[in-house]
Amino acid sequence: MTTGEPGACVLGVDSGGSGLRAALVVPRELRRPDPVRSPEPVRTGPRGIDAAHFMAQLLPMARGLLEKAGGGHITAVAVGAAGLATLGDDLRAELPSALAKALGVRRTALAADAVTAYAGALGDRPGAVVAAGTGMIAIGTDLTAWHRADGWGHLLGDCGGGAWIGRAGLEAAMRAHDGRRGGSRALLARAEAVFGPPAGLPGQLYPRTDRPAVLASFAPDVAACAADDPVADGILRAAARHIAEAAAAVCPSTETSADTSADTCEVAFTGGLFRLGEPLLAPLREEVAAQLPHARPVPAAGDPLDGALHIAAEIAAGRLRLPLDSRMLSVHGEGVTS
Amino acid sequence: MTTGEPGACVLGVDSGGSGLRAALVVPRELRRPDPVRSPEPVRTGPRGIDAAHFMAQLLPMARGLLEKAGGGHITAVAVGAAGLATLGDDLRAELPSALAKALGVRRTALAADAVTAYAGALGDRPGAVVAAGTGMIAIGTDLTAWHRADGWGHLLGDCGGGAWIGRAGLEAAMRAHDGRRGGSRALLARAEAVFGPPAGLPGQLYPRTDRPAVLASFAPDVAACAADDPVADGILRAAARHIAEAAAAVCPSTETSADTSADTCEVAFTGGLFRLGEPLLAPLREEVAAQLPHARPVPAAGDPLDGALHIAAEIAAGRLRLPLDSRMLSVHGEGVTS
Numbered sequence: 001m002t003t004g005e006p007g008a009c010v011l012g013v014d015s016g017g018s019g020l021r022a023a024l025v026v027p028r029e030l031r032r033p034d035p036v037r038s039p040e041p042v043r044t045g046p047r048g049i050d051a052a053h054f055m056a057q058l059l060p061m062a063r064g065l066l067e068k069a070g071g072g073h074i075t076a077v078a079v080g081a082a083g084l085a086t087l088g089d090d091l092r093a094e095l096p097s098a099l100a101k102a103l104g105v106r107r108t109a110l111a112a113d114a115v116t117a118y119a120g121a122l123g124d125r126p127g128a129v130v131a132a133g134t135g136m137i138a139i140g141t142d143l144t145a146w147h148r149a150d151g152w153g154h155l156l157g158d159c160g161g162g163a164w165i166g167r168a169g170l171e172a173a174m175r176a177h178d179g180r181r182g183g184s185r186a187l188l189a190r191a192e193a194v195f196g197p198p199a200g201l202p203g204q205l206y207p208r209t210d211r212p213a214v215l216a217s218f219a220p221d222v223a224a225c226a227a228d229d230p231v232a233d234g235i236l237r238a239a240a241r242h243i244a245e246a247a248a249a250v251c252p253s254t255e256t257s258a259d260t261s262a263d264t265c266e267v268a269f270t271g272g273l274f275r276l277g278e279p280l281l282a283p284l285r286e287e288v289a290a291q292l293p294h295a296r297p298v299p300a301a302g303d304p305l306d307g308a309l310h311i312a313a314e315i316a317a318g319r320l321r322l323p324l325d326s327r328m329l330s331v332h333g334e335g336v337t338s
Numbered sequence: 339m340t341t342g343e344p345g346a347c348v349l350g351v352d353s354g355g356s357g358l359r360a361a362l363v364v365p366r367e368l369r370r371p372d373p374v375r376s377p378e379p380v381r382t383g384p385r386g387i388d389a390a391h392f393m394a395q396l397l398p399m400a401r402g403l404l405e406k407a408g409g410g411h412i413t414a415v416a417v418g419a420a421g422l423a424t425l426g427d428d429l430r431a432e433l434p435s436a437l438a439k440a441l442g443v444r445r446t447a448l449a450a451d452a453v454t455a456y457a458g459a460l461g462d463r464p465g466a467v468v469a470a471g472t473g474m475i476a477i478g479t480d481l482t483a484w485h486r487a488d489g490w491g492h493l494l495g496d497c498g499g500g501a502w503i504g505r506a507g508l509e510a511a512m513r514a515h516d517g518r519r520g521g522s523r524a525l526l527a528r529a530e531a532v533f534g535p536p537a538g539l540p541g542q543l544y545p546r547t548d549r550p551a552v553l554a555s556f557a558p559d560v561a562a563c564a565a566d567d568p569v570a571d572g573i574l575r576a577a578a579r580h581i582a583e584a585a586a587a588v589c590p591s592t593e594t595s596a597d598t599s600a601d602t603c604e605v606a607f608t609g610g611l612f613r614l615g616e617p618l619l620a621p622l623r624e625e626v627a628a629q630l631p632h633a634r635p636v637p638a639a640g641d642p643l644d645g646a647l648h649i650a651a652e653i654a655a656g657r658l659r660l661p662l663d664s665r666m667l668s669v670h671g672e673g674v675t676s
Contacts, residue, residue, distance in 0.1 A: 086541050149516035153540050154493075155505055155549060157512050167493055174495050178487035179587040202491050203424050211493060249517040 007072040010316050011062055011105075012308030014116060015042055015049070015081040020057055024065040025309050026072060033069070035305055036061050048087030051094035059102055076316035076333075078109040078308040080116025085327040096332035107315045107333035113304055114139045114151065115322070115329045117270055120307030121300035124314065124321035127266035128251040128295070130243055131304075132273035134216040136161030138243075139328075140250030140265075143321055146328045149249035150242075154212040160242035162216030162273050165280075168235045169222035170215065174198060184231035190221040219276060226279035236276075237283045243269075244287035251295055267292060270300035345410040348654050349400055349443075350646030352454060353380055353387070353419040358395050362403040363647050364410060371407070373643055374399050386425030389432035397440055414654035414671075416447040416646040418454025423665040434670035445653045445671035451642055452477045452489065453660070453667045455608055458645030459638035462652065462659035465604035466589040466633070468581055469642075470611035472554040474499030476581075477666075478588030478603075481659055484666045487587035488580075492550040498580035500554030500611050506573045507560035508553065512536060522569035528559040557614060564617035574614075575621040581607075582625035589633055605630060608638035 014021045020038035038057040043050045066072060077099050081088060092110055099105040111119075117131035118139055128140035135158040137151025154163040169184075173191035176183030177198040188198065194217075195201050205214055225232035251265040267288065274281065288297055302310075314320040315331050322329060352359045358376035376395040381388045404410060415437055419426060430448055437443040449457075455469035456477055466478035473496040475489025492501040507522075511529035514521030515536040526536065532555075533539050543552055563570035589603040605626065612619065626635055640648075652658040653669050660667060 085537075147517075149518050150512070152509075152512050153544055155543060155553065156508050156540060159509070170494050171490075171497070174488070174490050175583075178584070179485075180487050181583045181586075199423075202494060205493060206491055215493065245513075245519045246516070248519075 008075040008316070009066070009069065009072045010309065010312035011065070011074050011077045012116075012305055012310075012312050013058060013077065013079040014113070014303075014305040014308055015054070015079060016113060017041055017082060020054075020061065021305050022058065022061045022065065023305055023309060024062075024069055024074070025313060026069045033065075036065060044083070044087060045090075047090040049081060049083060049091050051090040051098065054091065054095065055098050055102065062103060074103050074105050076107045076109070076312045077103075077105050078111060078116070078310075078312035078315065080111045080113045080304050080308045080311075082113045084110060084112045088327070092330060092332075100333065105333070107331060107336060109311050109315050109320075109329065109331045111308070111311060111329045112327070114148070115146070116304040116307035116311065118307065119310045119322060120302040120304050121268035121270045122266055122298075123301065123310055125266060126252050127268065127298075128247050129267070129300070130247050130269045130271075132161050132243065132269070132271045134158075134162045134212050136164070136243060136246065136273070138246035138250045140247075140252055141323055142252035143323060145323050146325050147250040147252070148328075149246040154215065158212075159246070160239035162219040163212040164215075164242070165222050165235055165239050165276075166215040166218035168238070169218050169225075169232065170201065172231045172235065174201070182231065184225070184229050186225045186229040187222065187232055190225060191218070194218065194221065219273070223276040223279040233279070236279050240280060240283035240287045241291075243284060244291040247288065247295070248291045251292055264294055264296045265292070266298045267295040268298050268300040270303065346413045346654070347404070347407065347410045348647065348650035349403070349412050349415045350454075350643055350648075350650050351396060351415065351417040352451070352641075352643040352646055353392070353417060354451060355379055355420060358392075358399065359643050360396065360399045360403065361643055361647060362400075362407055362412070363651060364407045371403075374403060382421070382425060383428075385428040387419060387421060387429050389428040389436065392429065392433065393436050393440065400441060412441050412443050414445045414447070414650045415441075415443050416449060416454070416648075416650035416653065418449045418451045418642050418646045420451045422448060422450045426665075430668065430670075438671065443671070445669060445674060447649050447653050447658075447667065447669045449646070449649060449667045450665070452486070453484070454642040454645035454649065456645065457648045457660060458640040458642050459606035459608045460604055460636075461639065461648055463604060464590050465606070465636075466585050467605070467638070468585050468607045468609075470499050470581065470607070470609045472496075472500045472550050474502070474581060474584065474611070476584035476588045478585075478590055479661055480590035481661060483661050484663050485588040485590070486666075487584040492553065496550075497584070498577035500557040501550040502553075502580070503560050503573055503577050503614075504553040504556035506576070507556050507563075507570065508539065510569045510573065512539070520569065522563070522567050524563045524567040525560065525570055528563060529556070532556065532559065557611070561614040561617040571617070574617050578618060578621035578625045579629075581622060582629040585626065585633070586629045589630055602632055602634040603630070604636045605633040606636050606638040608641065 021035045023035040043053045096108040118129040121129045130138045138149045150157045172184040173188040176188040359373045361373040381391045434446040456467040459467045476487045488495045510522040511526040514526040
């Protein structure tokens with residue numbers, strides 16, 4: 001990874017529910033250095049993600065990284081942020097000039113977290129990436145535009161994600177408790193071990209503000225039951241079907257791809273959900289083969305922070321191939337028109 | 339309806355998300371008088387439903403009803419309250435003595451709103467009642483114990499209720515928006531007409547505290563699409579299946595019924611959900627016939643406030659047949675041991 005001038009570094013930032021992660025790539029360094037983390041998530045206010053709070057957390061991290069690297073200066077920054085599309089107005093308005101003023105940054109990219117997940121997984125090749133943890137989103141590009149499927153949150157979609165799987169598992173537990181059809185005594189036993197008496201479960205879930213995370217916390221229990229319990233297995237098979245449906249909706253067709261060398265669509269799956277292992281991955285392979293016969297599943301090369309570093313290096317060198325889009329990916333600064 | 343002594347009345351109260359409704363039954367009056375309503379819902383505090391706030395709202399209503407009836411005194415009160423099982427500790431501890439002190443009430447019944455729905459629909463006959471609006475719960479009794487199915491809220495169940503139907507409809511709309519399988523362009527057009535551009539829907543839903551009500555508000559749109567849209571029709575058929583599953587789980591079997599004259603189980607459906615009409619009712623009839631072959635669907639005789647008045651009259655006369663249960667139905671006061 002070259003950054004075009006001596007001592008010039010690029011900074012990648014990943015902003016999510018648990019805070020900021022940032023890493024610096026310095027010239028002639030092949031390995032990404034260990035990232036640093038902020039102590040708290042960036043606040044969200046009336047204008048969305050608070051740019052001033054973002055800067056207050058990022059600046060000491062960036063200066064610490066530069067110091068640890070033995071000096072240099074940051075020419076480009078790429079930030080991937082959860083909620084950027086809907087909550088990114090303040091970041092888009094304030095962050096590029098604030099970074100220029102405080103650190104002399106020449107170019108700044110602001111990306112939805114799905115875009116940095118994409119860039120981390122596939123770099124700037126056309127294809128489709130599913131990013132799944134508590135939620136689930138698929139994005140794809142033929143390098144002319146972004147296509148998105150799902151990622152609509154736990155009530156409108158995120159079908160097949162961690163909260164979806166955990167919620168379905170707890171519903172099956174309550175069905176067994178009630179004596180309704182579709183219940184699972186194995187999942188009921190798991191739910192009782194985790195949450196206590198079933199009648200107390202609503203009181204433990206609904207008052208919380210992190211309900212999707214509470215639901216997702218039960219997904220590993222569903223996976224653990226799948227080998228012996230047909231209800232749990234059915235939940236993971238349905239999740240795999242939904243995930244493949246989202247991937248199929250965004251996978252660029254070879255006819256419309258700007259990359260005419262592509263005769264197949266690369267598809268990568270990234271995020272904590274896939275640590276559920278074979279109970280999810282086995283049906284997912286089957287669904288991908290059936291629903292995306294022309295897709296080639298590939299391992300994700302890196303994580304969203306790798307994606308942010310990739311985008312930062314590309315904008316520093318003026319060679320970004322990923323398409324710009326006002327809500328998904330914007331670049332600000334010297335010699336940039338977007 | 340007799341209340342056992344001259345001038346003696348009974349008061350029924352229905353407490354829910356939109357406030358209190360109360361009505362008085364006076365001797366020799368056959369028709370239930372029009373109920374009165376409180377201006378606001380009863381507050382919920384650290385001890386659950388706030389008994390002092392409940393009394394502050396109920397007392398002027400009760401005195402107004404007595405005055406309008408031309409005098410008399412209230413011997414018995416029955417209160418049906420949403421959330422009584424989990425949030426009723428303060429009501430159980432304070433309400434009976436507060437009503438005795440303020441109004442000379444001799445006996446007070448505290449019932450889960452599902453129990454007053456049951457009593458309103460079937461009186462004190464054994465059977466099963468499904469009460470559905472935004473949520474969905476089924477309760478049944480053989481007059482020795484209560485059995486409950488579902489009613490676990492919009493994330494753990496309430497399968498087939500208004501929020502469930504509306505949520506499924508909005509998911510199908512977003513699937514069409516994304517180009518995923520299982521989408522409905524008809525539901526997408528409805529969702530856009532109601533909520534505006536699809537990408538803005540998460541921002542309209544998730545910040546609200548009344549998310550289940552927002553979801554349920556879309557259920558009539560799903561019903562309106564069902565005649566011409568197979569996805570909407572499939573949602574209502576699935577809802578009907580879930581509702582029948584809950585009814586089947588609580589319907590007392592004739593062998594175990596304490597009422598040996600019963601050779602079938604009466605089943606009634608009550609609540610605003612069933613105003614969706616034939617798109618829901620037609621598949622519900624089919625599901626009930628298939629899943630509850632020994633059940634006899636009957637119309638609900640009345641609503642939860644009628645049920646509260648029924649229970650109040652029965653405890654006044656000392657002849658309540660519905661089973662007592664510390665969380666579902668308790669009676670407090672003179673000559674009462676529960």
